[in-house]
Amino acid sequence: MKYYVYIIYSLSTDTYYKGQTSCLDSRLSRHNSGYEKSTQHGAPWKLVWSTTKATRGEALYLEKKLKNLSRQKTLEFIKKYS
Template structure:
């Protein structure tokens, strides 16, 4: 099973959110439908970056690294790896 690490952006609140999932399509639907408390206030969210990892452990490690990036470093990362 593949796992995805992703970054989404909300233009309404000018904010980025980073996460990981085994089903990217479903996860984006949940973010944009208001099911997720952490992202409910920023709907609609737009996928700006994603990658896949072979294990959940690897996905979690990358997600943790991304969550520790500042806003400026997040934008730099998206530009560099898109």
């Protein structure tokens, strides 16, 4: 099974959200439908970056590293790895 690590962006709140999931399409739909409390106020969300990992542990490790990035470092990361 593949796991996805992703960064989404909300134009309405000008914020980035980082997460991980096993089904990226379903997860993005949940973010945009208001089912996720942490992102319900930013819809619509746009996928700006994603990658796959072989295990959930690898995905969680990368997600944690991404969540610790400042906004500026997040922008640099997206630019470098897009």
